[in-house]
Amino acid sequence: NPNGVPLTLGDPAFTDVFPTLPAAMTLADTIIIDTCGGTIRDAGNGSLNPGDAGIRYNGGSIPANGSCTVAVHVTATAGGVYLNTSSVLR
Secondary structure, three states: OEOOOOOOEEOOEEEEEOOOOOOOEEEEEEEEEEOOOEEEEEOOOOOOOOOOOEEEEEEOEEOOOOEOOEEEEEEEOOOOOOOOOOOOOO
């Protein structure tokens, strides 16, 4: 999540509902990589659990002219190309 402006972006948020084609993608485990310092919950804002169909991110910050990383492990029952796009970062 790059921040190309000279001000820190405080309290960024986004939702990522995982794709369902070619098969349903779900959260594989609750291992989280978060260099932004925020909170990750399931897409419905509940507890994060394997099998969840998406994530919601809130809080933390993205440094001025910098970036941070938010990543989770996912799985699907079919191989293929998956197009995954999160909501707009706000």
